[in-house]
Amino acid sequence: MMTEPIPGPDATASGSLALDVRGLSVAYASARGAVSAVDDVSFAVASAEVVGLVGESGCGKSTVAASILGLLPHRAQMRGSIRFDGEELVGADAERMRHLRGNRIATIVQDPTSSLDPTFSIGEQIAETVRAHATVSRATAKQRALDVLAEVGIPDPRSRYDDPPHRLSGGMRQRVVIAAALVNDPTLIIADEPTTALDVTIQAQILALLLRLRDERGTAIVLITHDLGVVATVCDRVVTMYAGQVAEQAPVLALFAHPSHPYTTALLDSMPSAGQRPGGLQVIAGTVPDLAGALPGCRFAARCAHRGPRCEARPPLATVGEGHDVACWLVAGGVGL
Amino acid sequence: MNDVLIEVRGLTKQFRVPGRGRRRLHAVADVDLDVRSGEILGVVGESGSGKTTLGRCLLGLTAPTSGTISIGGQYFQPSDPVLRRAVQPVFQDSFGSLDPRWTVRRSVREALDAQGIGAPGERDARVTELLEQVGLGAELGESRPSALSGGQRQRVGIAAALAPRPKLLVADEPVSALDVSVQAQILNLFAALRRNQGVTIVFITHDLSVIEHLADRVAVMYVGRIIEVGPTDAVFAAPAHPYTQALLAAAPHPDPTRRLPPKLLTGEIPSPIDPPSGCAFHPRCPIAIDRCTTQRPALLQIGPSRLAACHLLTAVEHLPVPVTT
Numbered sequence: 001m002m003t004e005p006i007p008g009p010d011a012t013a014s015g016s017l018a019l020d021v022r023g024l025s026v027a028y029a030s031a032r033g034a035v036s037a038v039d040d041v042s043f044a045v046a047s048a049e050v051v052g053l054v055g056e057s058g059c060g061k062s063t064v065a066a067s068i069l070g071l072l073p074h075r076a077q078m079r080g081s082i083r084f085d086g087e088e089l090v091g092a093d094a095e096r097m098r099h100l101r102g103n104r105i106a107t108i109v110q111d112p113t114s115s116l117d118p119t120f121s122i123g124e125q126i127a128e129t130v131r132a133h134a135t136v137s138r139a140t141a142k143q144r145a146l147d148v149l150a151e152v153g154i155p156d157p158r159s160r161y162d163d164p165p166h167r168l169s170g171g172m173r174q175r176v177v178i179a180a181a182l183v184n185d186p187t188l189i190i191a192d193e194p195t196t197a198l199d200v201t202i203q204a205q206i207l208a209l210l211l212r213l214r215d216e217r218g219t220a221i222v223l224i225t226h227d228l229g230v231v232a233t234v235c236d237r238v239v240t241m242y243a244g245q246v247a248e249q250a251p252v253l254a255l256f257a258h259p260s261h262p263y264t265t266a267l268l269d270s271m272p273s274a275g276q277r278p279g280g281l282q283v284i285a286g287t288v289p290d291l292a293g294a295l296p297g298c299r300f301a302a303r304c305a306h307r308g309p310r311c312e313a314r315p316p317l318a319t320v321g322e323g324h325d326v327a328c329w330l331v332a333g334g335v336g337l
Numbered sequence: 338m339n340d341v342l343i344e345v346r347g348l349t350k351q352f353r354v355p356g357r358g359r360r361r362l363h364a365v366a367d368v369d370l371d372v373r374s375g376e377i378l379g380v381v382g383e384s385g386s387g388k389t390t391l392g393r394c395l396l397g398l399t400a401p402t403s404g405t406i407s408i409g410g411q412y413f414q415p416s417d418p419v420l421r422r423a424v425q426p427v428f429q430d431s432f433g434s435l436d437p438r439w440t441v442r443r444s445v446r447e448a449l450d451a452q453g454i455g456a457p458g459e460r461d462a463r464v465t466e467l468l469e470q471v472g473l474g475a476e477l478g479e480s481r482p483s484a485l486s487g488g489q490r491q492r493v494g495i496a497a498a499l500a501p502r503p504k505l506l507v508a509d510e511p512v513s514a515l516d517v518s519v520q521a522q523i524l525n526l527f528a529a530l531r532r533n534q535g536v537t538i539v540f541i542t543h544d545l546s547v548i549e550h551l552a553d554r555v556a557v558m559y560v561g562r563i564i565e566v567g568p569t570d571a572v573f574a575a576p577a578h579p580y581t582q583a584l585l586a587a588a589p590h591p592d593p594t595r596r597l598p599p600k601l602l603t604g605e606i607p608s609p610i611d612p613p614s615g616c617a618f619h620p621r622c623p624i625a626i627d628r629c630t631t632q633r634p635a636l637l638q639i640g641p642s643r644l645a646a647c648h649l650l651t652a653v654e655h656l657p658v659p660v661t662t
Contacts, residue, residue: 056516169605170384199383200543201602204587208597226516229546229589233597252593270521271591272550274573280525281550284518287486 016085018188018220019045019068023080024090026063026072032292037063039244039295040080045188048218050211052235052252054225056267058288060244061224065190068222069107070097085187103133106181110193112173115180116165122176123149123161129180148179152209171202175209182213192224207234228271232256237323240264243288243299246317250324260326263300298329308335342504342537343372343395348404350390354610362610364390366561368404369636372505377531377538379552379569381545383584385609386558388541392507395539396426408504422452425503427495429510441468441485441493442478448500467496470534471526488519495526499536506530509541524551545588549573554642557581560617561609563636567643577645580618616648624649 026038038060045051053061066072068082070089082089084105089097101107109115117125126145130136136144142161149157152175165173174194181189191210195203211234213219223235231238232252239249240261248261259265269282286303289295298304301311310329317325318332329335348368354360365387372378382388393399395406397415406413413420436444442464449460468478471492482490491511498506508527512520528551530536540552548555548569555572557565557580565578576582583602604621607613613620619629628648637652639645 056518171605199606200545200584201383201587201606203589204597204601205603207589208601211597227589228517228591232591232593232595233589235593256591256593267517268591270518272521272524272544272546274549275570276528276550280528281521283522283525 016047017044017083018047018049018085019222020083021064021068021080022083024064024067024082025079026060026067027077028073028075029077030292032290033294034077035292036295037076037244037291038067041241041244041246043239043246043249045220045222047187047220048214049237050214050221050223050235052223052225052231052238053241054228054231054238055241055247056226056288058243058291059241061241062192063244064241065107065192065222065224068188068190069101069105070094071101099133102129102180103184104186105188105190106184106186108174108177108181108189108191108194110196112170112177112197113165115177116173118165121162121164122168123157123163126176126180126183129183133184144183145179148183149176151213152176152179152182153205154179171198171205174198174202174206178206178209178213182217182219185217186219188220188222190222190224193226194223195230196225196227203230210234228268240267243295244291245299246325246327247300248324248326248328250321254321254324258321258324260320260324260331261300261328262304262306262330298327306330306335309337310335340374341371342374342409343370343539344405344407345370345372345391345395346405346407348391348394348406349402350387350394350399351402360610363561363612364609365394365401366612368561368563370556370563370566372537372539373554374504375531375535375537376553377527377540377551379548379555380539380541380558381543381548381555381584382558383543383606385560385606387561387609388558389509391558392426392509392539392541395505395507396424397421398426418452422454422501423504425498425501425506427491427498427506427508427511429514430490430494437482440479440481441473444482444493445496445500448497452501454501463500467499470499470530471496472522486519487515488522491515491523492526495523495530499530503536505537505539507539507541510543511540512547513542513544520547527551545585546590557584560607560612562617562646563644564618564647565643565645566636567640567645571640571643577639577643577650578618578647579622579624579649581645583621583623616646 022042024038024041027034027036041064055061067078078090123145127141130141130144146157154160154175195206214221225231235252237251238255240247242263247263259268266282266284284303289299297312298315301307315327315329316332317327319325320331346369348365350365352362352364354362380388390399394401408420408423415421445464445467446460449455449463455463473492512523527538531538552569555569556563559580565581576585586598602621607617615631616629616634619625634646634648636644636646639650639652
């Protein structure tokens with residue numbers, strides 16, 4: 001068994017890397033010391049690949065997204081490297097990030113209402129996104145907006161173009177947000193809980209839409225979610241995060257068939273399954289550790305049924321299968337000393 | 338079969354839509370439903386299905402436009418304090434309405450004091466018992482809400498709901514705001530309350546996996562009406578109504594070998610303000626016939642303990658018969 005961390009997907013085998021995050025750490029100063037929100041996170045996303053970033057509240061998945069988008073608060077201290085299509089984003093100036101956002105890196109958030117301006121028509125907002133990043137005529141921008149609205153399944157876009165967002169249902173608004181994300185043909189989409197607020201039948205439509213766009217345009221997608229059902233349905237690879245660190249990453253089939261980090265296993269076992277068993281659902285005792293101050297060992301150790309003396313040191317990322325890495329002493333030689 | 342605890346007959350709730358005209362929102366339309374003593378009945382539906390309004394009617398928080406609800410054979414009058422105590426709510430954020438300055442013990446005690454439950458001298462012991470039932474240790478009793486996790490807060494909400502020894506808990510999305518590992522704890526608590534104390538639970542949620550895990554029977558709602566009812570395992574194994582079939586197919590499963598189904602339900606959930614004529618599902622239904630556009634299907638028995646409202650299903654007159662759907 002190898003214990004050396006290996007890089008993410010092979011860039012030559014699976015097309016070019018749209019995103020390559022290496023050793024990303026984000027800390028905030030606080031009265032109780034530095035809060036380590038994200039610690040040494042590495043993963044990569046190839047073009048036309050959907051990578052799920054999964055974990056519970058406070059695991060750092062949204063902080064990773066904000067880091068990629070250059071939207072961290074000023075007081076955040078960021079270290080490591082985020083290469084987007086070969087370009088380093090850590091340390092890039094605000095002007096450059098503004099140029100990339102909404103253009104080559106697009107974002108879709110949970111609540112479509114918050115990313116649409118209630119006073120402008122849905123069509124104008126999308127056309128404005130075109131004109132913010134390219135010198136084109138109003139007529140061209142409008143035509144592109146109409147094309148992309150049709151592409152995401154808005155019926156009769158010409159008649160809906162002048163509608164304000166509130167005239168549309170939640171599912172239709174999310175389609176408009178996706179249209180706005182797509183209109184400049186981004187290389188990468190960061191989708192943060194994009195279907196969490198939607199009904200089940202509408203969620204399925206939106207997930208199918210994201211997959212179709214990935215297939216047709218080769219867009220790379222980082223899907224941030226707490227929903228393991230959504231992960232299993234659409235992701236190619238999965239990164240499980242716990243308390244700011246990567247616990248496990250694997251191709252989706254391997255993660256569900258052979259979860260190897262005790263946290264991933266517990267998370268899968270705590271999902272409601274058909275019927276009740278005598279012992280009930282597995283629960284994870286305890287709470288997420290306070291991320292302020294020094295956290296030298298495995299951050300999951302206090303809640304882990306398998307912990308041993310070795311867990312007081314940080315576990316290395318060990319490889320257990322192709323593209324399947326696990327940060328746990330259990331797979332890196334045992335938890336005993 | 339257990340006795341029927343709650344009988345809902347012809348329950349209808351309409352809301353007046355602000356603005357001109359006499360438009361009405363048909364939140365709940367002509368619902369008949371039995372809740373059996375000691376069961377967990379799941380009520381599932383998407384936006385506008387009426388599941389929350391149905392729950393509020395059961396709780397006496399919303400007065401029905403027409404129809405009746407009876408509890409243990411007595412007609413439910415929200416003004417009757419005894420009957421009202423018999424049905425208690427658990428909401429998504431049950432503890433949000435309690436005073437942030439009070440300790441957990443005081444908040445639960447308040448639920449007893451306000452409703453005059455038990456002799457004052459015995460209430461402290463009852464609070465201890467309630468906290469124990471919901472898995473909160475004595476030391477947490479001295480905590481204030483801000484010091485509690487989401488799961489602990491929901492346990493306090495459940496303790497307060499249990500205070501008057503209700504016959505029925507109506508839980509509306511009680512685990513939707515919780516992380517999955519915490520959600521598991523609360524689902525285990527509901528299962529234990531039913532098992533150990535025989536509490537009857539109406540569990541309202543949009544989450545099919547929660548229903549499949551917890552509920553004995555499931556009622557599926559669509560645009561204000563119940564369109565299918567049956568034992569959870571039977572309905573999940575072989576959904577009868579085309580909407581139930583589509584809903585179950587669209588739900589994401591934690592199994593990467595099952596990706597999205599090739600044929601997804603198209604179209605939007607209709608507004609309950611102007612619901613479609615006939616069967617409200619007909620504009621989205623893959624097998625609709627002409628009759629579905631004009632005539633509303635009745636909720637009829639289609640198999641043992643199973644009801645569905647669809648013209649294309651054959652009602653059975655005598656039991657037992659095999660389920661042929």
